[in-house]
Amino acid sequence: MENVRRKIIAAGGLTAFAAGFSQTAYRMWDKVLGKDAPPSRFYGDAPAPEFKVDTLTGELALNPDQQVSYTGCLGCTTQCGVRVRIDKRTGKVLRVSGNPYNPLSANPELPQGVSVRESFVALSRFGDKGLDGRATACGRGNAVISQIDSPFRVLSPMKRVGPRNSGKWEPISFEQLVKEIVEGGDLFGEGHVDGLRALRSLETPIDPNAPELGPQVNQVALMTSVNDGRDSIARRFIQQAYGSINFVRHGSYCGGAWRSGSGAVFGDLKKMPHGRPDLENVEFAIFIGTAPGNAGNPFKRTGALLAKERALGKLEYVVVDPLLSNADNRASRDRGRWIPIRPGTDGALMMGMMRWMIENRRVNTTYLANPNLKAAEAAGEPSFTNASWLLVSEPGHPREGRFVRGSDLGMAIAPELRYKDDDPYFVMGADGQPLQADLASGTAPLELIDASIELDGRPVAVQTAYMQLKANAMRMEIAQYAADCGVPADTIVALADKFTSHGRRAAITGHGGMMSGSGFYNAFGVVALNLLIGNVNWKGGLAINGGTFRHDGDGPRYRLASFEGQIKPGGIPLGRNVPYEKTSEFAFKKAAGKPFPAQAPWFPNAPGLTTQWLTGAMEGYPYRLKALIMWSVNPMYGIPGLRAQLGEDFADPRKLPLIVSVDPLINESNAYADYIVPDSMLYESWGWTAPWNGVPTRMTTARWPVIEPRMDKTADGQRIGIEAFLIAVSKSIGLPGFGANAIADAEGKLHALDCAEDWFLRGGANVAYQGKAPVPDASDEDIEASGVSRIRERLENTLSPDEWRKVAFLYTRGGRYQAHAQAQDAEHPEWMSWRFKDALHIYNDNVGGARNSLTGKRFNGSPIWLEPAFADGTSMRSHYPENAWPMLAISFKSPLQNSYSIATRLRNIHPENPVIINTADALGMDLHTGQAVWLETPGGKRRCTVLVSPGVMPGVIAVEHGYGHRELGARAHLIGERQQPQKQQLAAGININDLGLADPTYPGRSVWVDTVSGASVRNGLPARLSLA
Amino acid sequence: MQTHIVEVINMPREVAWLPWAVQYFFLIGLSVGAFLLSLPGLAFGRSKWRNASRLALLGALVCGLTAPVALLSDLHQPGRFYHFYLYMNATSWMAWGSFFIPLYLGGLMLYAWLVTRPDFQRLADRGGRWAPLYRRVAYGGLSSTGAIRAAAGLTGLGATLVALYTGMEVMVVAARPLWNSPLVPLQLLVTAVAGAIGLVLVLERAMGIVRVADTRLLNQALAASQFAALAVGAIWLALGLFELSPSHVRALAEVSGSPEWRLTAAWAAAATLLTLALALLRSGHGLLTGLLAMHSAWMMRWTLFIGGQEIPKVGAGFHAYHLPLGQDGWLGLFGTAGLWVFVFIALTSLFPWGDARDSQMT
Amino acid sequence: MNEDTCSAARRSFLKALPVVTAGAAVPSLGAQAPGARHHWAMLVDIRRCIGCQACTVSCFMENAVPEDNFRTIVSTYAVEQLREGKKEIGTFMLPRLCNHCSNPPCVPVCPVGATFKQPDGEVVVNAERCVGCAYCVQACPYDARFINHETGKADKCTFCTHRLQAGLLPACVETCVGGARLFGDLNDPHSEINRLMALHKDELKTLKPEAGTHPNVFYIGLEDEFVGRIDGEANLWRPTAHGA
């Protein structure tokens, strides 16, 4: 007995031993098998370098197994020019860094005349050249390359199985996909679905009672994200060929409020130009609601110049932000400082600074008083403002809030040209009579006392634009402004003092921080502050983008903007970004005696508004959608509050019968799609991109497939993607502008548009030939060294013999670039070359003349401090008071992640996004770092972790964007038989947009947006924390 | 607050010496300690130690044979163990260890053989299935005190070197203030001896051969070892508190702010005091004191190695370690325990360690 | 506006901070092996770091660093400090990597001599010899080493020796967005790194100078609080315990 027991125990011991030591045994076995032999003795698994440079002679030897090519990154919207290193045998991208020719990646950049081989040497240790000549890609840019071979990628067309958003798909052929989408039918066994052919009704109105809405074709819409250099072809498809007005990008939930505020100053609320501090020369910069080097656009160029100039140059800067970020750097000591501010109150700070500047004569009134460009230039100024222009201030006058125009004064202006560009503006003449602004030869008065002019035979009170701004600034004491924004009064004064102490070498800029309930006016104030020191177009001031070499216009070689049979779409866009006063609803309600409120707000001064699209489509206001094409866009993740508002409706085919997505990944939005068409990823795509801003010279980045795209092919051998999809759909319906004879060259000869190359290579010819002289030809050596040999044949086959080497030149350099030295004007070295030459608006009468569509109240035409509010103008706090919602939640860009990079190595560095609260608040609530809490807003509740830090304004909860995913790998989809890998870690953290607010001031589905710009509100959400 | 620092991003480093290392240091320590306990009874003829020493030798063998296997597993390239002998680097204490371990284990086995030879001879003489094997092992069954003492001397040298190298290997790591203390070798030794006493006490119970006199004797020794442990601990603390040694000051600074570490320290002190009290007051009872002593020896090593590695060398705060389930964690612990049990059963099946009355052992 | 108000404004608003020079580092050129051609060193100008981790990720990519391991990282801290009675809050970034010490404590402990200093100064691991005992990992005062679970060997920054030999820069230097990482040869009197080290010689510091390791990674802008182990609140992330 005893013996048996002992044996059993001994056997048990041995078994445990075997289990415990099996790994050791395996490892020993590896040794026997030689599996422990390293590829290299000292260098780990590092692949051989891409080339070698002899550091004595500078001689270059390429590695024949690798390819180094210059193209564009898509790791974020900065779209830097990068150099991609590829293992030729496996096609795998090994690493990415910057393109030294591209100013988004190198400072200063190499002249494009330098040969490709020389450019490689310039990156090496030879003469330590590579240090100053460094061309970089950021951490995200380095990490996102792994998405190319991601297990979560969509490579073949897919059709949903079961209900929408159920995570099950069946792969289908491209041809079946196109057929089903075009012809419709009982596609899912849920009843008939109209296809794109049937939906293209160009004549029948959506609503005969509201003809202004346009034809039914508008009920098919295409939504995309950023222009990744390809949206020319999508716009051509949806608007010019298919005929719908509804094409939109993500602007309204990116930095829409900022762009609108800037558009107000630059006098164009649709295209919304803006400027950036000339970082290479500015001496003092204020970043308010943008975090240079932490996010910001252009992320990398801004970060690089900021770092360089604060360490080696003259730059001093402050970052006004509720949150401390990587925009600060203690080691640079007093060169950069963080100033905390209460969310959504930037307008108070701006108006406080303005008030101090006005009271202390720090406004450059001499500059402001130039009423036109000629007068300004004569006075040595590269820009001018409308500060002296007259506007009607007579209460109740039909032109109240509008500038006085020639037609108002009885000048003979054709009715259709009334209030357009050629209807002149006026200033007050020395004789007390209005003087045509463009004819004034000197300065005009900025301030008038009790002025009036005669309109239609009776005196009407007028004032100058400047007077309105001044009145707005003087509305409150500095101490009151300080109390509202939480920036101490002496700091406001010191800021204003400092800002006005550097002549024109100071500038202020903003962006995402303006996405609050008072965003438009806050941003308007920020941009206008620049005008008060007259820094626009000055070296070291607010610089205008150098612009781009356009590929998609009716260019020097090919006419890509127009074609035979093209449609000019009409009607009201889904985003309601037109005046309410033009609608039938207004007319009916007016006739009934009560024109206001509209059913939901209208945004006459906004561009296309994604923020309104989906809620509006579900409400049927202004109309319903029948089909939606989402191309690489993710509104369900990116728009605060949208998910809760759409809820199950988005999954209901009766509410929106057809959703097609074109995307390389399954994200939170296209998880609801009926079909997903695979698309190319960053280095697989063609395209021509322009910098978002902040580059003073003219440039275009070339994107081309430097690797073999991974997507499946169509029956005729093309890689599936947005281009192949749109072309196939167009051909199938028989749309103009695609297929045979779709593209005319400069001589009028017609060419086919059958594949992506037909479009982008011809666009390339437009790029190459623009300007005074075309670019030179690429040499064989350049083509070889840069891997452009990959596409040489395509170039030769598509383009004319004289064109192809020029376009090849663009690909060898990864784009086309104006010389760095041309940033400043040759004749006026203190002026920037690319100048904004129209009037800068101290007062914008499109804003000042418009009315709130819910209340009928007029908007203010100048910057002003207004509390964050809902659509009817009532303040947020009147709905959600502080005693119930003591905190304000804000969102900020992760310094690492973007919205779709979660499934990359960036996670290793920062796997989650704890919400950040101030030490004092934590003390009050007895919270400590790592603790689980509930974060709650009126829009919802989420469990999260806290991080206690001194680096956030007390009373604020800061949430890093880029986490809290439900898709992109966080949920494993079933595609045919293939189950995607389960990676629960990818769902880590929270997305504050799941907690975004609806607007309680009008009925129906809504998301909270800024009243003027229609931009989504992600900052300053009323919130509270409780222990989880 | 003069400066308040919140670490937002830093390089997390995992523990690189895994629980395998703790097991090795624990087992080799117990083996050496048990070997020392075997000396009075078996090499120096102190008869009151006879029973205890005999069990101690068993303990020394079981632990000594198990330890190197755990050590091997802590290597991430165990198949390359022979590199230790091909490419010896003389500046590394670990390199020396690879020579000391075989020296000690070889000596120990020789010593054990010499000690048990007469008994094997007797077993062989009894006849039975295993008699030929016993005979071969006994190899004449000669009992030579001189030879035993010589072997004990050799093993003692090995044991000293093993104790020295294991202590020094840890002590020289200046990067870890907690390790970088001249007291560490001493602490390791004292707790090893205490643990070995505990092991013998437990073996007594496990093998059902409890004798009050032996238990008393062992508890007395245990009490002495706990005094020693307290004394060394006090010196350690004093060196830190009175800023007599910079590395102690740093070590103290690293851990003193942490509630977990304070708890650990209190626990260790309490366990030592309890062991001491029980050993003195209930000296006739051995199981509890024995377990306590072994627990202290284990805990000391766990805290030193795993706890020590939880303190980042450049980052802030601590890296919490959670014992994983797999081979590098619980499964590994079970594996080693299994091996230990197997060796124990094999040795005790082969040879009647428990019964010293009719043994020829001196 | 006159010059005085100007500079007064500058002074009052962006108050200059005292310059801390304690613990200044001097490169230990003496530790050079005879006959060496190069003495590689890195100079990190922390003022130019934006914490973008381009270095970290490019190093992953270049050197196939396994998940959850790092050869370099840029530690990032939120710091609140009382200076002259005023509360100042800022971000401190600290790029960390192997210092390629002139007196490297990781080397003598290696039982099999697998890790050593190359003639040009790089401290490397011979992967053909390493037994993965992790003793060097313990001995490095900078947490610069780790066990690579894919290879089973000690791993660390190599200064991208393979790239240096090809006449190129290390991956992290090549793609440093802020231009904070500078690299070069201290034996070359004309090198950029020598020029900059001379220019900043009073501000140069190294990490843990008291450890006597004589690092070859030098810093401009390194604050005293960050020279050694950080006395502060730990970040939340933990390594995924191997085997867990």
Ligand SMILES: Nc1nc2c(c(=O)[nH]1)N[C@H]1C(S)=C(S)[C@@H](COP(=O)(O)OP(=O)(O)OC[C@H]3O[C@@H](n4cnc5c(=O)[nH]c(N)nc54)[C@H](O)[C@@H]3O)O[C@H]1N2
């Ligand atoms: N790292 C990284 N960089 C990126 C991107 C990314 O995803 N990650 N995305 C790119 C894109 S698409 C864009 S549009 C740009 C955007 O770049 P930014 O506009 O610079 O970034 P955001 O994080 O949107 O907002 C900037 C700052 O506003 C602050 N803020 C929030 N509320 C307020 C407020 O009420 N007032 C003030 N003054 N500040 C406030 C936030 O704390 C944040 O630091 O970044 C680009 N670069």
Ligand SMILES: Nc1nc2c(c(=O)[nH]1)N[C@H]1C(S)=C(S)[C@@H](COP(=O)(O)OP(=O)(O)OC[C@H]3O[C@@H](n4cnc5c(=O)[nH]c(N)nc54)[C@H](O)[C@@H]3O)O[C@H]1N2
């Ligand atoms: N709370 C909060 N919300 C925000 C922000 C914030 O800071 N905080 N930021 C806002 C800003 S600035 C912006 S711009 C928006 C961005 O939001 P969106 O413009 O909607 O889109 P993204 O999520 O950037 O990317 C869209 C999709 O593109 C696809 N994609 C990824 N890589 C590639 C590729 O290589 N090729 C192709 N063809 N497709 C690809 C992915 O499926 C991804 O989901 O989000 C906004 N929302």
Ligand code: SF4
């Ligand atoms: S800034 Fe954006 S585009 Fe540029 S390298 Fe980084 S991720 Fe790519």
Ligand code: SF4
């Ligand atoms: S930093 Fe660490 S790993 Fe690098 S040489 Fe110094 S001691 Fe060795």
Ligand code: SF4
């Ligand atoms: S892990 Fe490798 S390099 Fe490090 S000490 Fe052990 S054998 Fe040497």
Ligand code: SF4
């Ligand atoms: S030098 Fe090379 S190995 Fe070292 S941190 Fe930089 S990239 Fe990594």
Ligand code: SF4
């Ligand atoms: S790449 Fe340069 S700027 Fe970016 S984190 Fe690394 S050291 Fe800092």
Ligand SMILES: [Mo]
């Ligand atoms: Mo954006």
